[in-house]
Amino acid sequence: DAKTTQPTSMDCAEGRAANLPCNHSTISGNEYVYWYRQIHSQGPQYIIHGLKNNETNEMASLIITEDRKSSTLILPHATLRDTAVYYCIVRVRSTGFQKLVFGTGTRLLVSP
Amino acid sequence: GAGVSQSPSNKVTEKGKDVELRCDPISGHTALYWYRQRLGQGLEFLIYFQGNSAPDKSGLPSDRFSAERTGESVSTLTIQRTQQEDSAVYLCASSQGVGSAEGEQYFGPGTRLTVT
Numbered sequence A: 001d002a003k004t005t006q007p008t009s010m011d012c013a014e015g016r017a018a019n020l021p022c023n024h025s026t027i028s029g030n031e032y033v034y035w036y037r038q039i040h041s042q043g044p045q046y047i048i049h050g051l052k053n054n055e056t057n058e059m060a061s062l063i064i065t066e067d068r069k070s071s072t073l074i075l076p077h078a079t080l081r082d083t084a085v086y087y088c089i090v091r092v093r094s095t096g097f098q099k100l101v102f103g104t105g106t107r108l109l110v111s112p
Numbered sequence B: 001g002a003g004v005s006q007s008p009s010n011k012v013t014e015k016g017k018d019v020e021l022r023c024d025p026i027s028g029h030t031a032l033y034w035y036r037q038r039l040g041q042g043l044e045f046l047i048y049f050q051g052n053s054a055p056d057k058s059g060l061p062s063d064r065f066s067a068e069r070t071g072e073s074v075s076t077l078t079i080q081r082t083q084q085e086d087s088a089v090y091l092c093a094s095s096q097g098v099g100s101a102e103g104e105q106y107f108g109p110g111t112r113l114t115v116t
Helices: none
Strands: A009-013 A018-023 A031-038 A045-050 A061-064 A070-075 A084-092 A106-111 B005-007 B010-013 B019-024 B031-037 B043-050 B065-069 B075-079 B088-095 B111-115
Touching (some): A009 A018, A045 A061, A045 A070, B005 B088, B010 B019, B031 B075, B043 B065, B043 B075
Parallel strands (some): A009 A106, B010 B111
Antiparallel strands (some): A031 A045, A031 A084, A084 A106, B031 B043, B031 B088
């Protein structure tokens, strides 16, 4: 019950931008879009989150459509180390109890 | 600063034995989570600690599973009489918790448990 849909896999050439889409058509007004990734044999890693405005940090950019029903995570210059499974989730932002529920995510393969 | 650490990184045990897994959260993080991840699957929530409040144990799959946390520091997850279906990676995460601006969870590297 992850409430998001993502492509199963994507390929990207090293140095190019990786654009990972996510659909969240049932998102509520107070729910944020979060992105995590999981590199093989490691724990999940927080990337970025946003509500309705586009966001950018040192790792990635997040573009959210005006109707908030979809978003795109952008890795501007993908490297081999960005090969991972990327998870898009929606949840209310809270400092209290928030168990994470991941869907199947998108397996991104960055090739030389 | 130091991230979340877990030990051991790998544990192989025989069916029926007890195991204890350890998590050291980020210093100052009041919230701590345990998750389980079976091969090729998503995260399965197990238990949540927040400060001195009673833990949320709603995700523990059976009474063979238990967890403790001393104050806002180390936590241990204990699995008694292990079964083969307990084989998984056990992940610990911490967050700044109540009263802070962030709720994002930061994960440790996990403990890979194999029950033979």
